[in-house]
Amino acid sequence: MAEYAMQFTEIGIRVLSVAAPQILALLQDKARFAELGSRLPVPTPETIPFRTLAEFDAAYERLRFVYDALCIKPAQGVYGAGFRLVREGEDGLDGLLQGGSHSIQLDCLRRLLAQGMPAQTWLLMEYLPGPEYSLDAVADGNRLVALIQREKREDLYGQRLVARPELTDAAAELVARFGLMGLFID
Structure with a gap:
């Protein structure tokens, strides 16, 4: 919707968007954001984009001996859709049970x-x-105004509220860097 803000304004409708259209496009493209995030003081996992088997194989060979486990997910999407932990050696029903x-x-x-x-x-x-x-x-476009942090753990049902300073610092950095405003969820 943010890309249509001008048309809405012309007919008298004010649009509130968390960021400018080009910033939203960057934040929603996890491949581009991961590349940028690696240069920010925001903790991000090492990430390599791929589209083909050859690109995947090259990325997998680069990371498989560096990290205990690897995962995949689409560069566009929400709520963990498409997320998968990559397993070696397990197959069939044993894989489903694990x-x-x-x-x-x-x-x-x-x-x-x-x-x-x-x-x-x-x-x-x-x-x-x-x-x-x-x-x-x-956020107000310059600074973080309020923040709720929720922790999800495998050993607990539901979520619990927490207060981790490093998460507050990361959110404040993103607000300042991208001029975020209004309510946003990550």
Whole structure:
């Protein structure tokens, strides 16, 4: 919607957007943002974009001996859609019983890539074990006004509120860097 703000303004409708259209496009493209994020004081996992089997194989060979586990996800998307932990050696029902709904066997992934996955960018990433954090933030375009941090852990049902200074610092850095305003969720 932000890209149509001018047309809405012309007919008397004010549009509130968290950022300018070009900034939103950058933030929504996880491949571009990961590349930029690696240069910011915001913790990001090592990430390599790929579209083909050859690109995946090159990225996998580069990262597989560096990190204990790797994962993939689409460069565009929300709510973890398409996220999979890449497993070596497990197959069949054993793989399903060991977290298979959120993982993919390496040979299966390679077969899918060889068949030609949809024309989109995917990311091969260092898998970061441990709790996942979600942030609900309000900003005024220059500074972080309010922040709620939620922790999701595998050993707990639901989420719990936490206060981690490094997450506050990261959110404040993103607000200042990109001029974010209003309510946004990460």
